[in-house]
């Protein structure tokens with residue numbers, strides 16, 4: 181029999197049904213559909229407000245320890261994940277979040293830059309359009325059948341814009357004179373997405389509704405990559421206009437580190453390998469509050485943005501975060517590694533992923549120039565980096581598979597043991613250093629060297 185669950189929504193408490201754990205990769209883990217992982221159930225939270233006070237994070241940390249295993253993660257898209265829950269602890273977690281006044285967004289993810297509305301350099305405040313989109317999807321468009329993991333990126337620009345975030349549908353702000361336009365594209369980031377058309381600000385929501393109706397007509401498996409950009413432009417009719425757009429738009433800097441946003445000092449604090457534990461998070465939040473922090477915003481790239489610090493307090497806050505094990509430098513080598521919980525935090529993991537990541541940082545920092553992400557995955561599921569990576573180390577029954585230019589489940593070039601992984605990566609770093617052409621990034625060098633050379637050097641490293 182179904183039991184009621186009090187679940188926070190944008191409008192406060194609503195009644196939901198008993199959570200239904202899912203193993204489906206295409207599903208989005210939430211309080212109503214937590215995902216079964218090797219260390220229990222995982223829930224992904226998207227707070228409705230752009231930022232929470234440090235006390236809000238302390239509440240979340242305590243709830244994570246009380247109802248889960250105390251591990252918390254910030255994902256590459258800037259969502260918060262709690263791990264190690266059980267069937268019977270999901271409802272108390274939801275009630276605890278509601279009691280703490282933490283409302284959550286549900287359904288289709290509508291992503292905006294973390295500092296929307298605060299950055300004087302942004303082209304438009306994306307929060308207004310994103311709120312209208314959420315209301316439309318919850319209201320007049322609620323009959324549409326959309327993919328559970330569908331994401332809409334509304335990028336108003338600014339220093340920490342979302343140019344590098346892949347979305348099923350993107351709306352990028354463009355200003356021409358006094359007029360605001362939104363450039364619609366599908367199935368990619370601002371560079372790789374296929375452009376549909378620009379639309380005037382007043383037409384942004386109706387134009388998006390056209391795209392969503394087309395997607396709905398294609399079924400719940402349809403994603404932005406399945407859309408025909410040319411046909412969509414035709415479907416937009418008179419709403420479609422042509423507006424010049426940079427051919428190669430710039431990607432934002434890393435959110436980790438110090439940022440001057442107008443008159444504000446903002447500190448980006450990176451979670452080491454995207455994860456922390458409840459005790460450490462509470463300690464960080466208490467320290468930041470003591471230094472004057474008033475608000476913490478979740479950011480893509482596994483970062484917490486600290487607001488409210490005076491210019492003089494930023495260094496002290498950075499030192500505090502470093503002492504607690506967090507990263508405050510954009511060039512920290514670990515930023516270039518995507519790591520899942522691995523065997524330490526997940527029963528599906530076949531090796532200690534973070535220990536191998538530490539080996540990579542220690543023995544092969546030359547591979548971590550930021551031009552590519554090295555994916556270290558405890559098993560073939562690839563939770564930390566579902567897309568292809570130039571280089572991935574993935575758990576297999578007989579060791580760690582080295583995957584070149586693929587997803588974690590793809591065929592490996594060679595297999596290493598946890599003991600030989602560091603040495604093999606050191607040899608690869610040496611090869612790249614010796615063979616790299618002037619001006620080449622590590623990624624370009626590895627791609628030029630190719631699978632054969634990578635396989636040879638990795639095999640040498642395991643001997």
Ligand code: SF4
Pocket residue numbers: 217218520521522523526527528529530557558559560561562563564
């Ligand atoms: S990829 Fe990592 S976190 Fe995901 S199930 Fe495998 S071991 Fe667990």
